[in-house]
Amino acid sequence: MYLQYLDEPGNDQDSEPPPRRRGRGWRILGWTSVSVAAVLLLGSGAAYAYYWRLDHNIHHEDTDGLIGANRPKKLNNALNILMLGTDSRAGSNAKYGRRMKNDPPRSDTMILLHLSPGGKQALGISFPRDLMVPIPSCARTDGTSSPAASAGMLNTSFTNGGASCTIKTIEGFTNVKIDHFMQVDFTSFKSVTDAVGGVEVCLPQDVNDQDSKLHLTKGRHVIKGETALAYVRNRHGLGDGSDLQRIRRQQQFMGSLAKKVLSAGTLTNPNRLLSLAEAGTKSLTTDKGLGVTTMVKIAQGMQGLSAGKLRFVTVPVAAYAPDPNRVALSQPNADRFFTAIRGDTTIQDETKASKASAASKVPPGQVKVRVFNGTETKGLAGRVAEQLKAQGFQVIKIGSLSSGRSTQVLYGPGASPGAATLAGVIPGAKPRPRTSGGTAGVVDLVVGGDFTSVKARKTAIPKVEGELSADQDICS
Template sequence: MSEAQQNEAPEPGSRHRRVRSRRARVLRAIAFTTAGLVLAGIGTAGYAYWKLNGNIKSVDIDSQLGTARPSAPADGSFNVLVLGSDSRSGANGSLAGGDTGSTARSDTAMVVHVAQDHRTATVVSIPRDTLVARPDCSAPNGTAVPAAKNVMYNSAFEVGGAACAVKTTEQLTGLRMNHYVEIDFAGFAGFIDAIGGTTVTTTVNIHDKDSGLDLPTGTHHLNGQQALAFVRTRHGVGDGSDLGRIELQKQMVKSIVQQVGSAGLFTNPAKLYSVGDTLTRSITTDSALASVSALTSLAQELKGIGGDQLTMVTLPVATAPSDPNRVVPKAPQAGQVWDALRADQPVPDAVLHSQPANPAATPSP
């Protein structure tokens, strides 16, 4: 079977529905936790600092992509691509279920735009099955990956790794990705446990045998595995669409930001070290971010951004004319989102007011 057939074969009986799982990514929480290691006096302790630095995996994206890229913002704003890998390797296998063979895809993709004053940020989620034109890339082993049209967005990470995902995102958005952060199943679940869980509220019963989530109507404090199931679920709530699942992820991101702020990490050195150790073992970054000091510097730039200063948007999409189980960027709204970020301006109200509903907060039809 060809790569295009593998990527674009629809799931029978589905519409905008996905088999692959998805995790939420929380750039601000990652950076803030690492910053706390220094602020609490642990990050500068020799062994701890050395160990945490050694935990972080990195990819030299700049050297792989060269100079044929959008210009970096000159006004002080910056962009970060945050991806999730659905790899089943290591501890991920028991949490993930299913099978992706020997490959991994980026089932969660968020473009984080931090404004010039570093007091607000916009997070744009890109649906994994958005059909895009993928540029030519080089796989991590050096193999050439030819350009392709009308392929799923997440295929870039599958066939070409982090650098190809960044290149595809830059071509789609016209934005330079200054940094890259990736996290996996086990890393997300472990992080939630390390910060003491997170709280979500649902106005409908959620029961999803695929993700393992079983939540009655009400407010719930979730552990790591439950939180992972929450951000993966789609069959058990709403219309079962992947767009609905993205809305659950937005809810989880804001819940995590709130939990990190109230968990007392900075006054509990042992807990703070545990969180930092969990995170640094679970993330892959671009080479410029691959140290405690670099993540700390990033955290300082983000310290004024809380949940109220965070705007979360799903890229406006429409059903693909070629396949009812795929989507394409919706004109002109999708372009308006990227235009606003390139100009370091807020996303237009018209886009914000037409976002999909959160299926956990809106009764199902």
């Protein structure tokens, strides 16, 4: 299914939209404003008086109940928030296509905001709407279930079962746990751009597009309100109209918006803060666990985030052989990328990380590990094993021993280098050879009562071709 482009000829506010030719290049801006609003709440104590009002702007969906318990495990304190844009024609949205008023809402903007532990780095991961992936059967809010498909466009998951179905679909092919979602329509877009005082954009050429009513000269502009809406509505005047190029333009706009919001002038302006919070929560739907209070807690953990630490990428994709108008995940790059996201840990000092890497005799991927629980804490060995897997270790067995043991790293014949590597991520553990019962080439980790955690290692989330940083020059 495709969405109606706002800039198609004759598709102004009060006209009937032509059939077919669908898409929505600018809904991403709505969810960006929502995440930004949570950050801005920190800037003024007066904002807390608005809690009740803002919380009652938000609609909630029982995502945990709809998806169920069979979901990826959390390995660390990273936070993943799925941002969705919907083309619902309910209420004031009807003016953007009255003939589609009764159509089921769709989403063509799906971005996973990944916040690294510590809150000082963030990654916005774009998923193309026409990415071909397995679509699972999903429980709907009305009690029915959607059909499964071995391959389908990612945005059909939203049409089939709403935001929770999209979460279930993305978790299925990434194995990354999604903690929350934010779903926004486009009626509040103009007020959001007004609230931040406008967003800087850079045009590669003059644009005089009658369909979107965008009339701007080449170069830099700070746009808001109707002009900003015309810019993001534009299709024919800028680029080639492809989904991937539209995503890149969205990312550039988001980076410029984030840079503006994270600037001192925005954060210290109470009127702008409260206006943005009000605009951001209008027409917002989230999971039950994400209310204003939770947003503020998340924002408190992001106080160290700067524009230079906010990156935007698109998942690695390649041509989809059966249909050149679709894309598929590019393997093995995509799986490596998702593994790095899932295992992201607090970034250590570069010098320390470099020394730790040099001290390791072999990389984790060459170390075979058996993990044994030496305590009465149920499931401890399994949780530790998942953390080790996220760092690349080969966990070949999980078991239990009698309780009351201390944490130990033991190795069999020929496994001394691997034991040194493993000991490097187990605080206080010193490797020693097994006197009996050891297996050649295998390292045993006994998790005892003194165990604290698997030590954080520098995680190299691979750079993706074409990634953008929020602090880069908008005209670069």
